[in-house]
Amino acid sequence: MLTKPCQHIDSGKNRGMTRLEVVIMVVILCILGLIVAEQIGQRMNAAGKDRVNNDLERIAAGLHQYKLDNKRYPTVGQGLNALLVAPKAGPKAPQWDGPYISRSNLLEDPWGLPYQYSSTVAPPSFTLKSLGSDRKEGGEEHGADIVLRYKSAG
Numbered sequence: 001m002l003t004k005p006c007q008h009i010d011s012g013k014n015r016g017m018t019r020l021e022v023v024i025m026v027v028i029l030c031i032l033g034l035i036v037a038e039q040i041g042q043r044m045n046a047a048g049k050d051r052v053n054n055d056l057e058r059i060a061a062g063l064h065q066y067k068l069d070n071k072r073y074p075t076v077g078q079g080l081n082a083l084l085v086a087p088k089a090g091p092k093a094p095q096w097d098g099p100y101i102s103r104s105n106l107l108e109d110p111w112g113l114p115y116q117y118s119s120t121v122a123p124p125s126f127t128l129k130s131l132g133s134d135r136k137e138g139g140e141e142h143g144a145d146i147v148l149r150y151k152s153a154g
Contacts, residue, residue, distance in 0.1 A: 042142075045133055045142040047110075048109075048110040048111065048133060049146060051109075051110050052109055052110065052130045052146045053146065053148075055106055055109070055115070056115070056128045056130070056146070056148040057148070058101060058102075058106060059080060059083070059101060059106065059107070059115065059128055060126075060128065060148060060150060062083045062098075062100035062101040063083065063100070063126055063150075065100050066082065066083060066093075066096075066098070066100050067124065067152070069093070069095040069096060069097050070093040070094075070095050070096060071095075072091070072121060072124065073119040073124060073125075073126050074087060074093075074117075074119065075089075075091065075119065076117065076118055076119060077089055079117055080107050080114075080115065080117045081107070082096075082098075083098060083099060083100040083101045083107075084098065084099045084100075084101065084104055084107075085098070085099070086098065109130040109131075110133075111130075111131075111132070111133055111135055113130070113131060113135060115128055115129065115130055116128070116129040116130075116131075117129075123151055123152060124151075124152035125149070125150060125151040125152060126149075126150055127147060127148070127149045127150075128147070128148045128149075129145060129146070129147045129148075130145065130146045130147075131145055132144050132145050132146055
């Protein structure tokens, strides 16, 4: 006996997506991706600034302890490395009792640049600075420099 092959009747329920539907879906996914990326970027910048502020406070505490022991802050030539190892260059630090900070990577900001340090003898003061996420002097908003200044009473 001969049988007829089954004929599939397309009721329209099994058709694929049209090009327009695919384009609309891709546009919607791109917009959602941009929104998520912006949120992640903002949180990363906020986390970077928080880390810088915490680092600068810890470095400042180390500088204050260094000054208590040695009657002065490290010179610009000695730099922040004087908080990790006794300075070889003058002025000597005969009462050096460090390290004054817990680790060397504390001296680098979240964007991979060393913190900038300057100090004066009279009046005793120091400035710590990160160039921010843009890694350039100045900057605005998320790329703005982050600075901690301290001027001692004596």
